[in-house]
Amino acid sequence: MSERAPIELLMDKAGWKELPQPHVSMADDPDALYATHEAVLEIGAATLRCYQLNDGQRVFGADDVGAFFTPAPIPDPAQATTPKDPKQ
DSSP, X not given: OOOOOHHHHHHHTSOOEEOOOOSSOTTSOTTOOOEEEEEEEEETTEEEEEEEETTSOXXXXXXXXXXXXXXXXXXXXXXXXXXXXXXX
């Protein structure tokens, strides 16, 4: 038995919910992949939507992955304002 990656272990614990079956007929393409389950995985302050496909693969939502790897903007110190002293 192979050792599972840490992300796989996290995904195992996600609260998976079954999705309704797709309305499109899969008879036209029996190899078509579609999501059967969804879950939300929280890593630190990030939220990643996860999907389990009909072949057992688990994938992340592309938008969430993009946001996860996009660095937060660094504040420009030149534009910082000094809070006013309420006693003045």
